Amino acid sequence: MATNQNANSTEHGGAAGGKPLLSVRDLATYFRVEGGIAKAVDGVSFDVMPGEVLGIVGESGSGKSVTSLSILRLIPDPPGMIERGEMLYEGQDLLKLSYKEMRAIRGNEIAMIFQEPMTSLNPVFTIGMQIIETLRTHNPEMTKQEAFDRAVLRLSQVKIPDAEKRMKDYPHQFSGGMRQRVMIAMALCCNPKLLIADEPTTALDVTTQAQILNLMLELRERREGGSIILITHDLAVVAETCQRVIVMYGGKIQEVGNVDQIFYEPRHPYTQGLLESLPSTQEAKKRLHTIPGNVPFIMDLPTGCKFCTRCDQVMDRCHNEEPPLHQLKSGQLVRCHLAEEDSTGFADAPAMTNVTPP
Amino acid sequence: MSKPLLEIKNLKIGYPVWGGILRHKIGEVKAVDDVSFTLHEGETLGLVGESGCGKSTLAKAVINILKATVPGVRQEGEILFHTEKGPVNLLELSRREMQPRRSEIQMIFQDPFSSLNPRMTVGSMIEAPLRLHTAQTKKERTDRVHWLLERVGLQASQASRYPHEFSGGQRQRIGIARALAVNPRLIVADEPVSALDVSVQAQVVNLLQDLQDEFNLTYLFVAHDLSVVNHISDRIAVMYLGNLIELGEANTVYGQPAHPYSRALISAVPSPDPRKDHSDRVLLEGEIPTPLDKPTGCAFRTRCPIVKDECAASTPPLEQKKSGQVAACPYT
Numbered sequence: 001m002a003t004n005q006n007a008n009s010t011e012h013g014g015a016a017g018g019k020p021l022l023s024v025r026d027l028a029t030y031f032r033v034e035g036g037i038a039k040a041v042d043g044v045s046f047d048v049m050p051g052e053v054l055g056i057v058g059e060s061g062s063g064k065s066v067t068s069l070s071i072l073r074l075i076p077d078p079p080g081m082i083e084r085g086e087m088l089y090e091g092q093d094l095l096k097l098s099y100k101e102m103r104a105i106r107g108n109e110i111a112m113i114f115q116e117p118m119t120s121l122n123p124v125f126t127i128g129m130q131i132i133e134t135l136r137t138h139n140p141e142m143t144k145q146e147a148f149d150r151a152v153l154r155l156s157q158v159k160i161p162d163a164e165k166r167m168k169d170y171p172h173q174f175s176g177g178m179r180q181r182v183m184i185a186m187a188l189c190c191n192p193k194l195l196i197a198d199e200p201t202t203a204l205d206v207t208t209q210a211q212i213l214n215l216m217l218e219l220r221e222r223r224e225g226g227s228i229i230l231i232t233h234d235l236a237v238v239a240e241t242c243q244r245v246i247v248m249y250g251g252k253i254q255e256v257g258n259v260d261q262i263f264y265e266p267r268h269p270y271t272q273g274l275l276e277s278l279p280s281t282q283e284a285k286k287r288l289h290t291i292p293g294n295v296p297f298i299m300d301l302p303t304g305c306k307f308c309t310r311c312d313q314v315m316d317r318c319h320n321e322e323p324p325l326h327q328l329k330s331g332q333l334v335r336c337h338l339a340e341e342d343s344t345g346f347a348d349a350p351a352m353t354n355v356t357p358p
Numbered sequence: 359m360s361k362p363l364l365e366i367k368n369l370k371i372g373y374p375v376w377g378g379i380l381r382h383k384i385g386e387v388k389a390v391d392d393v394s395f396t397l398h399e400g401e402t403l404g405l406v407g408e409s410g411c412g413k414s415t416l417a418k419a420v421i422n423i424l425k426a427t428v429p430g431v432r433q434e435g436e437i438l439f440h441t442e443k444g445p446v447n448l449l450e451l452s453r454r455e456m457q458p459r460r461s462e463i464q465m466i467f468q469d470p471f472s473s474l475n476p477r478m479t480v481g482s483m484i485e486a487p488l489r490l491h492t493a494q495t496k497k498e499r500t501d502r503v504h505w506l507l508e509r510v511g512l513q514a515s516q517a518s519r520y521p522h523e524f525s526g527g528q529r530q531r532i533g534i535a536r537a538l539a540v541n542p543r544l545i546v547a548d549e550p551v552s553a554l555d556v557s558v559q560a561q562v563v564n565l566l567q568d569l570q571d572e573f574n575l576t577y578l579f580v581a582h583d584l585s586v587v588n589h590i591s592d593r594i595a596v597m598y599l600g601n602l603i604e605l606g607e608a609n610t611v612y613g614q615p616a617h618p619y620s621r622a623l624i625s626a627v628p629s630p631d632p633r634k635d636h637s638d639r640v641l642l643e644g645e646i647p648t649p650l651d652k653p654t655g656c657a658f659r660t661r662c663p664i665v666k667d668e669c670a671a672s673t674p675p676l677e678q679k680k681s682g683q684v685a686a687c688p689y690t
Binding site: 059060161175176177178205206207208209210211213214233234235236237238239240259260263264273274275277278279280287288289290291292294295 | 408409525526527528555556557558559560561563564567582584585586588589590622623625626627628629630631632633634636639641642644645646648
């Protein structure tokens with residue numbers, strides 16, 4: 001049973017009950033490409049509770065970024081299409097909203113920050129103008145002065161020195177770390193309830209990364225009830241910042257657990273393999289444990305379990321039969337036939353896929 | 359300690375800054391500022407640092423491509439490469455004199471997607487250095503290419519394929535095969551695994567270590583991922599804004615960093631252990647200054663938690679510390 005390690009456990013909001021902020025059910029996003037259909041996300045279900053930091057971890061092609069873009073309906077159509085699913089945000093199905101209604105959600109209720117701050121900020125407008133634009137789009141009754149003052153406040157909250165002066169600067173006049181802070185300020189300026197951060201620190205230096213992650217967590221504490229979905233391939237970042245973790249591979253959820261369970265009792269061979277291949281967990285200079293082979297091209301995913309071609313515990317059945325997402329007594333969810341004996345039920349949509357944090 | 363292979367002595371590299379109406383040189387960025395260290399045969403030296411520290415510039419200087427790629431670059435000091443005929447200063451060699459040395463010093467690049475020519479087959483890319491540096495027949499070269507492909511974990515039959523048919527990890531293996539083709543003594547690896555997925559990184563790291571043991575290779579391993587560097591390196595060198603600020607055994611530098619910057623850097627590395635206590639993490643204030651605006655005296659003084667007035671006076675030299683490494687700070 002997961003022990004109550006984390007000193008922050010009281011901040012986990014929605015722990016053990018409470019209504020989810022966002023409920024994704026059986027989301028499938030496909031892309032029409034030369035040669036057929038690429039099933040980037042193929043039946044993903046999860047909840048995001050108020051106040052939690054949920055990590056979605058996976059390597060290239062796992063579907064983690066496409067999942068987050070689907071939530072905000074930022075998938076270009078064509079060639080992408082959200083094939084099926086339901087995304088309930090405060091009772092509304094985001095997939096059924098009109099363009100105008102969705103616009104009112106983006107930036108206002110659900111905001112996103114991206115990996116490359118330079119390409120997500122408009123290079124020809126000042127930072128000030130961009131933040132003010134966001135504020136006034138969602139708060140049309142706000143005056144220019146009010147918006148200006150609010151923008152300066154947000155910039156100083158993300159620790160940009162001389163915030164008022166820097167309102168007049170352009171993105172290229174900021175360093176990488178500063179630009180990411182600006183992105184965070186912009187994303188949070190309308191007090192969204194959910195922040196989706198897609199590899200927010202991957203492009204940054206280590207010391208800057210530490211500052212930005214620290215900032216994100218501090219701001220979250222102040223936002224009471226504000227949740228974060230952190231998408232990354234970096235397991236170490238997940239260990240430090242997230243309370244619950246979803247592991248994705250081949251467009252599907254393979255394991256879900258709270259952070260202690262995932263790092264200390266991983267049940268899925270893929271999760272186990274990932275953790276074992278990290279250099280920091282191994283004795284220096286000894287050969288690293290590896291997962292053989294490569295992530296298959298999205299069009300070449302195996303039938304049966306998506307991981308069967310690389311799994312060191314594979315059985316015959318894995319090639320033909322895709323495992324369901326088994327729910328274990330500990331609350332962990334594992335998409336693996338090996339978990340069958342400890343299974344207390346299935347957690348695929350439409351059932352609950354929630355797991356209580358430690 | 360085994361024999362020295364490469365001795366860097368007081369290396370200074372300045373990038374020109376162009377400006378003015380006539381676009382003449384109006385200034386210089388001190389990308390590498392008086393760096394000295396020795397690389398020994400068979401060792402792996404990890405070179406770490408953040409943006410603007412000069413590690414990539416130093417790597418490029420070692421393989422001697424700066425004059426050709428950066429017009430107006432100023433290189434001072436010595437890069438002594440130990441050959442059978444004695445030490446040779448690479449910086450003083452003409453293009454012709456450098457040519458035969460290139461088979462001894464090879465490079466693996468960071469981006470597996472842009473470091474391979476998309477219009478050449480994999481086989482011809484690996485064969486190219488053989489054609490340049492050896493007098494082998496076509497048959498001998500082809501056999502060697504096949505052998506190399508298999509040695510790096512690919513198949514000989516893949517020699518006729520093009521880069522786009524391979525994944526990132528496989529392309530990196532192709533780059534390694536190419537570097538290995540002419541039996542180099544030194545391989546400069548510039549962030550060889552940063553662009554790879556975690557599961558593939560482990561494969562490539564293992565491959566690099568195996569090859570090192572088999573062929574007695576020396577690696578200058580430039581990277582920003584400290585856990586990978588700690589795993590693969592015998593010694594670690596830390597750079598900040600062009601200066602070498604710490605150098606020592608990998609375990610010592612990683613476990614007991616002496617320089618305030620190294621301490622901040624290493625404590626900033628996230629660890630995949632949710633229960634690890636991070637309350638002693640050093641969070642630096644502010645951003646790394648641009649190399650154009652390098653602080654006088656100790657370059658780190660604008661962000662150093664233990665800065666003193668004296669730090670602005672002069673650049674501190676590397677001093678021997680009790681724990682074994684050298685670090686450029688008199689106050690730790």
